[in-house]
Amino acid sequence: MGPYWEDPDSGLQLHCGDMREILPALGIQADCIVTDPPYAETSLEWDRWPDGWPALATIVASSMWCFGSMRMFLDRAPEFTDWKLSQDIVWEKQNGSGFATDRFKRVHEHVTHWYRGDWNAVHHETPKTEVHHRTKGNARGGQPDHTGRRGTSVWEDDGTRLLRTVQRVPNMWRRGAIHPTEKPLGILDPLIRYACPPGGLVVDPFAGSGSTLDAARQSGRRAIGIEAREDYCEAAVRRLSALTLPAA
Ligand SMILES: C[S@@+](CC[C@H](N)C(=O)[O-])C[C@H]1O[C@@H](n2cnc3c(N)ncnc32)[C@H](O)[C@@H]1O
Known part of the structure; x- marks a missing residue:
């Protein structure tokens, strides 16, 4: 099946459906995956971990940035055995996203970088x-x-x-978010520049509002996104169809 939406000029494509079916059918090799999977930590309808997705991700790339919480990575560690961990970044936000009132207020998320094969063969541009x-x-x-x-x-x-491993970037609270866990371009941009050369291809199998695709376009990279919910696909298309000026 063809893409739900595409813009050949900027090399963006969005597919609507389950990544477990679409990802293997794409038949592509990307420079990297940059993704923010369901952490399975809320009661949101879509927040369910698709079993086996990290193994499927190896089909399309040998480099992957993955957002998540410490709890998520510990719980799902056996699913990442096809990958080697290169580093972890902390995204520090301006306000909390935790739900517990008997713990420290959680104002950060983790982003881990994974790779396969020889590290020297994996594109990584020293972030300065x-x-x-x-x-x-x-x-x-x-x-x-x-x-x-x-x-x-x-x-x-x-x-x-x-660049420091702790990156302070405001989240999308009161900044016109179109998805409940939308990631700001400011945290996606350095991840993409690190793992994907200019003109290269980024894949996001959990695209949500299309933020990874937007950040990829703004940094001169191509991108393919997959999102299961049609309402989020529609919102992402509205966002990506609007004229976005390149980041200064
Ligand atoms: C954490 S959100 C991603 C938010 C995104 N990073 C953004 O900035 O808007 C995870 C997304 O994955 C989608 N999703 C969940 N299961 C999926 C599946 N099996 N295939 C494709 N998308 C899925 C959810 O609908 C949700 O929009």
């Missing part, structure tokens, strides 16, 4: 950010490194630093 407080004369040749050893290499300050 510009710094504005440059220090002078901080080359560290001859200074002890963190192990106490004195090295001979000289570190040159090029005005950038690695």
Whole structure:
């Protein structure tokens, strides 16, 4: 079956249906998956974990960013055995999303990066950010490194630093969300830039409002999304059909 919606100009495609049927039928190899599956932690009708989806995901890519909670990843760990964990990121939000009144207020989610095969064969672009407080004369040749050893290499300050593993990005609360767990473009953008080269292909098998597709387009990547609910597919198409200016 063909896509529910597509925009050949920007290389976006949305499929409406169960990812367990659609993903294997796509017959594609993508650069990476960036996805936010149902965590199975709420009473929302769609919030049910599709058994076996991480194994299915290996059909289309060897690199995957996956949102989730610590509880979700621990509960579902046996389903990720086809993947190797490279790193985890914490998305810090401005307000809480937890439901328990007898625990710390949960203001973060995890994003884990998984890969298969040889790490060097998996695209990963070192994530850097510009710094504005440059220090002078901080080359560290001859200074002890963190192990106490004195090295001979000289570190040159090029005005950038690695992105931090804790990323503070406001969630979509009071920002016109069209999905109850919509992810902001600001957290998706660095994940996509890290794992997918410009012009490459991103897949999101749990597309919701189409946020991953939107972020992919804004960073010059192509994307294929799959979403089971038709109302969310309609909302995603409305969003993706609207003119979106590239991110500054
Ligand atoms: C956590 S939400 C994703 C939200 C999305 N990241 C966004 O920013 O809008 C998970 C989505 O997966 C969809 N879903 C659940 N089971 C599915 C399945 N078997 N196949 C495809 N989509 C499914 C749900 O309807 C829901 O919209």
